[in-house]
Amino acid sequence: MLLRDLTARIGTGSSVRAAGPEAGDVLVTGVTLDSRSVLPGDLYAALPGFNLHGARFVADAVAAGAVAVLTDPDGLADLSSSVPVVVADDPRSVLGAVAAEVYGHPSEGLTMVGITGTNGKTTTAYLVESALRAHGQRTGLIGTVETRIGDERIESVRTTPEATDLHALLGLMRERDLDACVMEVSSHALELRRVDGVVYDVALFTNLSQDHLDFHASMDDYFAAKASLFTPQRSRSAVVCVDDAWGRRLATEATVPTVTLATSEEAGGDADWVAERAERAEQTEQTQQGAFSLRERSTGRVLRLVSHLPGHFNVANTALAALALLGIGLAPTEVEAAMSVAPDVPGRMEVVASGGPEGPRCVVDFAHTPDAVDAALAALRESTTGRLIAVLGAGGDRDRGKRPAMGAAAARQADVVVVTDDNPRSEDPAEIRAAVIAGAREAVRDGAPGATEIIDGGPRSSAIAEAIALAVVGTGEDRPVDTVVVLGKGHEKGQEIRGVKHPFDDRDAVRAALAAVTSSGVTS
Numbered sequence: 001m002l003l004r005d006l007t008a009r010i011g012t013g014s015s016v017r018a019a020g021p022e023a024g025d026v027l028v029t030g031v032t033l034d035s036r037s038v039l040p041g042d043l044y045a046a047l048p049g050f051n052l053h054g055a056r057f058v059a060d061a062v063a064a065g066a067v068a069v070l071t072d073p074d075g076l077a078d079l080s081s082s083v084p085v086v087v088a089d090d091p092r093s094v095l096g097a098v099a100a101e102v103y104g105h106p107s108e109g110l111t112m113v114g115i116t117g118t119n120g121k122t123t124t125a126y127l128v129e130s131a132l133r134a135h136g137q138r139t140g141l142i143g144t145v146e147t148r149i150g151d152e153r154i155e156s157v158r159t160t161p162e163a164t165d166l167h168a169l170l171g172l173m174r175e176r177d178l179d180a181c182v183m184e185v186s187s188h189a190l191e192l193r194r195v196d197g198v199v200y201d202v203a204l205f206t207n208l209s210q211d212h213l214d215f216h217a218s219m220d221d222y223f224a225a226k227a228s229l230f231t232p233q234r235s236r237s238a239v240v241c242v243d244d245a246w247g248r249r250l251a252t253e254a255t256v257p258t259v260t261l262a263t264s265e266e267a268g269g270d271a272d273w274v275a276e277r278a279e280r281a282e283q284t285e286q287t288q289q290g291a292f293s294l295r296e297r298s299t300g301r302v303l304r305l306v307s308h309l310p311g312h313f314n315v316a317n318t319a320l321a322a323l324a325l326l327g328i329g330l331a332p333t334e335v336e337a338a339m340s341v342a343p344d345v346p347g348r349m350e351v352v353a354s355g356g357p358e359g360p361r362c363v364v365d366f367a368h369t370p371d372a373v374d375a376a377l378a379a380l381r382e383s384t385t386g387r388l389i390a391v392l393g394a395g396g397d398r399d400r401g402k403r404p405a406m407g408a409a410a411a412r413q414a415d416v417v418v419v420t421d422d423n424p425r426s427e428d429p430a431e432i433r434a435a436v437i438a439g440a441r442e443a444v445r446d447g448a449p450g451a452t453e454i455i456d457g458g459p460r461s462s463a464i465a466e467a468i469a470l471a472v473v474g475t476g477e478d479r480p481v482d483t484v485v486v487l488g489k490g491h492e493k494g495q496e497i498r499g500v501k502h503p504f505d506d507r508d509a510v511r512a513a514l515a516a517v518t519s520s521g522v523t524s
């Protein structure tokens with residue numbers, strides 16, 4: 001579209017003005033905020049960043065074919081550009097509208113489902129997407145693991161893409177005639193306005209607990225970022241899990257029609273829907289594993305569902321997904337049928353080895369917050385006949401406060417805690433491990449019933465090998481089998497150490513360690 005039309009649509013007057021007399025006649029066919037991904041015909045958004053100003057890269061962008069630049073007054077100050085420049089006081093605040101306009105408002109032609117919350121976004125997104133597929137819809141997915149456009153899969157860099165990439169992806173989804181897009185909406189995305197220009201048909205809230213306090217000033221600010229999804233600017237309806245106090249607060253503050261859900265009577269108070277164990281609700285003898293009922297209190301109507309993934313928290317994720325489907329118009333029987341199909345969620349409670357005479361049970365999971373560590377270990381405890389051995393670390397250049405809290409959660413729930421490196425990024429790995437260990441030791445000093453051993457396992461592959469070597473395997477009928485769970489990296493295929501991403505996959509590391517131990521006959 002013409003730059004003139006673009007600037008007219010995104011606002012006139014003080015905040016947006018075109019510099020240069022010929023500005024209006026330029027044809028803009030795409031938009032990006034990264035000079036390294038400029039394509040000919042793009043508008044390059046030169047944004048002020050946390051580290052530097054994008055205006056520095058205008059020459060690169062123009063050399064790559066950018067036909068116009070959007071920046072702020074600071075950017076304009078050090079800019080000499082041969083292409084027209086649009087100036088906005090806060091360019092991030094108009095970028096969503098710009099990108100939506102350039103790519104033809106693709107979200108309006110898709111059923112949009114947005115999921116936020118500290119833990120459970122990825123899992124719930126896969127649950128909704130898999131059910132919509134089972135229902136016969138053509139679907140897209142955007143989240144931490146990957147972007148899926150029908151059957152095409154693109155590995156993700158971030159959970160929620162920048163507005164420029166988001167609208168381009170949604171444009172592709174429209175072009176390929178998809179019906180719906182299910183996506184994770186991170187708090188960073190809400191704060192940095194990455195999802196501007198999208199109004200979700202239904203927005204989901206999973207839970208809130210400590211994370212990202214390097215980015216948000218406080219839990220209240222973190223909550224406020226999440227809560228902004230539940231306003232008419234961003235969504236038309238909502239499903240909120242009220243198992244925690246933040247969910248209960250959100251249910252009272254959301255300004256769009258909201259349905260609430262609780263996974264127990266105790267947590268639920270007056271939630272609209274309550275999940276109940278199927279045994280109690282149905283009293284049948286052949287109750288399927290993971291089966292539960294979701295009952296609407298006001299009408300008594302019931303959805304019969306199965307949580308295909310272990311752990312009580314996955315009842316919450318499954319129930320949220322089911323209510324999202326109901327919210328976008330599926331009939332209750334269609335919801336039940338669609339959700340009976342087991343989804344494939346990579347790196348979440350993924351069983352790499354089922355355990356037995358040949359080795360311990362080994363599970364890989366993405367828990368990287370104190371609450372998730374607690375939830376994941378509690379879930380595995382229920383199904384472990386022997387000891388629960390947890391391998392975990394914490395990411396560098398991220399919320400430091402969660403490190404000891406993760407260690408403490410692990411020490412409370414696991415029998416053995418092997419502390420290792422996650423993605424140290426620019427930090428000293430040993431210091432991060434020390435913080436996790438300190439939290440674990442303190443929990444034990446305070447009387448945590450769990451860990452008998454807390455080990456500094458060093459680098460990740462040796463820590464995994466050590467945990468597996470420690471595990472006892474079942475040889476006789478009654479011999480208990482230990483579970484080794486490797487937490488924190490789930491689906492990730494690399495480990496970032498001092499700025500370099502090295503190939504690393506927990507699932508491969510587990511398999512390699514199992515093979516080594518089995519061949520040497522150490523654990524039997």
Ligand SMILES: CC(=O)N[C@H]1[C@@H](OP(=O)(O)OP(=O)(O)OC[C@H]2O[C@@H](n3ccc(=O)[nH]c3=O)[C@H](O)[C@@H]2O)O[C@H](CO)[C@@H](O)[C@@H]1O[C@H](C)C(=O)N[C@@H](C)C(=O)N[C@H](CCC(=O)O)C(=O)O
Nearest residue numbers: 033034035036047049050051052054057158159160186188
């Ligand atoms: C804190 C944060 O989110 N920062 C984002 C922000 O970076 P920044 O402001 O530091 O960028 P900068 O380095 O100062 O550069 C300024 C501008 O120059 C541009 N630039 C820079 C270099 C160049 O050669 N050319 C160029 O055009 C950059 O694209 C940027 O627009 O803008 C960048 C450009 O879009 C993002 O890549 C970057 O995300 C970083 C990589 C990041 O790690 N973000 C994480 C924390 C994140 O967003 N996580 C959430 C939550 C995860 C979850 O809980 O699931 C997520 O949604 O993934």
Ligand SMILES: Nc1ncnc2c1ncn2[C@@H]1O[C@H](COP(=O)(O)OP(=O)(O)OP(=O)(O)O)[C@@H](O)[C@H]1O
Nearest residue numbers: 118119120121122123144313365366367372375376
């Ligand atoms: N509803 C939940 N409540 C508590 N913990 C959960 C819940 N769902 C998942 N988890 C735990 O949190 C981990 C991360 O889950 P998931 O990847 O679905 O969350 P996410 O919100 O997408 O996380 P991220 O923001 O890092 O992408 C899981 O591996 C599991 O251990």
Ligand SMILES: N[C@H](CCC[C@H](N)C(=O)O)C(=O)O
Nearest residue numbers: 368394395398422423488489
């Ligand atoms: N989206 C999360 C992922 C964390 C994954 C964990 N492996 C780590 O590196 O801390 C983040 O960027 O904080």
Ligand SMILES: [Mg+2]
Nearest residue numbers: 121122144184
């Ligand atoms: Mg995620």
